[in-house]
Amino acid sequence: MSALGDLIKTTIASDGPITVERFMELALAHPEHGYYMKRDPFGAQGDFTTAPEISQMFGELLGLWAAEVWTSMARPNPVRVIELGPGRGTLMSDALRAARIAPEFRAAIDVTLVEASPTLANIQYEALLTSGAPISWCATLGEAPEGPAIVLANEFLDALPVRQFARASGGWRERTVRLDESGRLAFGLSAGAEPDIKADAEDGAILEVNAVGHRLMFELGGRLAKQGGAALFIDYGHAVTGFGDTLQAMRAHRFVEPLDEPGDADLTAHVDFAAMARSARAAGAAVFGPIDQGDFLRALGLDLRARTLAERAPPERADEFEAARRRLAGKGPGEMGALFKAMVVANRALPPPPGFQPPPARSA
Ligand code: SAH
Numbered sequence: 192m193s194a195l196g197d198l199i200k201t202t203i204a205s206d207g208p209i210t211v212e213r214f215m216e217l218a219l220a221h222p223e224h225g226y227y228m229k230r231d232p233f234g235a236q237g238d239f240t241t242a243p244e245i246s247q248m249f250g251e252l253l254g255l256w257a258a259e260v261w262t263s264m265a266r267p268n269p270v271r272v273i274e275l276g277p278g279r280g281t282l283m284s285d286a287l288r289a290a291r292i293a294p295e296f297r298a299a300i301d302v303t304l305v306e307a308s309p310t311l312a313n314i315q316y317e318a319l320l321t322s323g324a325p326i327s328w329c330a331t332l333g334e335a336p337e338g339p340a341i342v343l344a345n346e347f348l349d350a351l352p353v354r355q356f357a358r359a360s361g362g363w364r365e366r367t368v369r370l371d372e373s374g375r376l377a378f379g380l381s382a383g384a385e386p387d388i389k390a391d392a393e394d395g396a397i398l399e400v401n402a403v404g405h406r407l408m409f410e411l412g413g414r415l416a417k418q419g420g421a422a423l424f425i426d427y428g429h430a431v432t433g434f435g436d437t438l439q440a441m442r443a444h445r446f447v448e449p450l451d452e453p454g455d456a457d458l459t460a461h462v463d464f465a466a467m468a469r470s471a472r473a474a475g476a477a478v479f480g481p482i483d484q485g486d487f488l489r490a491l492g493l494d495l496r497a498r499t500l501a502e503r504a505p506p507e508r509a510d511e512f513e514a515a516r517r518r519l520a521g522k523g524p525g526e527m528g529a530l531f532k533a534m535v536v537a538n539r540a541l542p543p544p545p546g547f548q549p550p551p552a553r554s555a
Pocket residue numbers: 227233241242243244275276277278279282305306307308311330331344345346347350351
């Protein structure tokens with residue numbers, strides 16, 4: 192068991208079971224032992240690989256997306272470009288480089304990186320040293336400077352802790368983490384029922400509620416409605432709210448048991464896009480999508496970009512771009528194109544953002 196696992200067991204032994212949400216929060220963000228607090232988890236040597244780490248094309252296309260959104264916002268200067276959970280800083284680095292083809296946008300950009308992990312903030316600092324853009328860091332969205340904003344968030348919502356409720360004897364009870372008879376961490380149920388949850392389901396059904404995500408979407412939706420701008424969320428998850436336990440832990444590119452190695456394995460839950468959209472709309476913002484990541488990236492020109500890069504690359508590297516294109520946009524097993532979705536929260540005055548426009552009507 193990990194150091195954090197032992198700490199959690201001691202806490203439960205003295206104070207009783209904790210909620211799944213609290214467990215996830217500790218596993219990811221405990222200041223000393225939390226998963227993101229002490230390491231660089233990305234890439235072949237790490238635990239998982241994200242889209243910006245697969246190919247420069249991902250960040251480049253998002254940079255061009257941001258430039259078009261800025262134009263539709265009537266080109267505010269400055270424009271806050273805010274990234275939530277920037278990981279290694281790769282997406283922002285690629286986006287800023289691509290944005291050079293829109294020099295007026297590039298000159299108006301003021302970057303804020305919202306990052307909870309000091310270790311990752313240091314890696315981001317190194318990655319962006321030569322980017323030439325003004326960059327500042329903060330730990331929460333609420334601390335980001337005011338003003339019209341373009342927000343980017345890839346695999347951020349899935350890293351927020353979720354509450355889980357289980358259907359038992361006709362009511363809902365919150366799922367907890369407790370100690371079993373042999374002193375191991377195990378799932379349990381809270382004693383009290385949750386009369387506020389009206390959903391009906393079979394006994395044993397699990398309902399996930401990303402309360403932290405709801406608060407964030409409400410705050411962000413309110414900000415964009417008042418101050419202008421748009422936010423792009425890309426993540427894996429479902430378009431329609433449903434039942435199911437989606438908590439999953441990953442270490443060295445393999446799934447492990449979620450309770451086994453808190454702090455040493457990545458822990459995520461699928462994003463319920465419909466639920467996130469409700470909170471953003473409740474705050475006065477418009478929502479576009481979700482649509483499949485594959486459709487989104489291809490609408491932004493992924494295929495052409497992959498061909499151009501392959502033609503310019505030395506022959507031994509040419510295949511790399513087609514392979515990355517397929518991994519990002521393909522919809523087959525092991526590919527991200529349909530598993531991941533893109534959704535935009537925006538000020539209601541903005542037109543549909545690039546990638547979300549309806550196809551042109553055909554004339555006879
Ligand atoms: N966007 C990056 C990294 C995704 S991993 C990529 O695509 O590669 C999730 C990121 O969100 C990490 O940088 C993690 O430290 C950060 N993070 C997780 N929870 C956070 C929170 N509550 N506030 C701010 N950052 C958070």
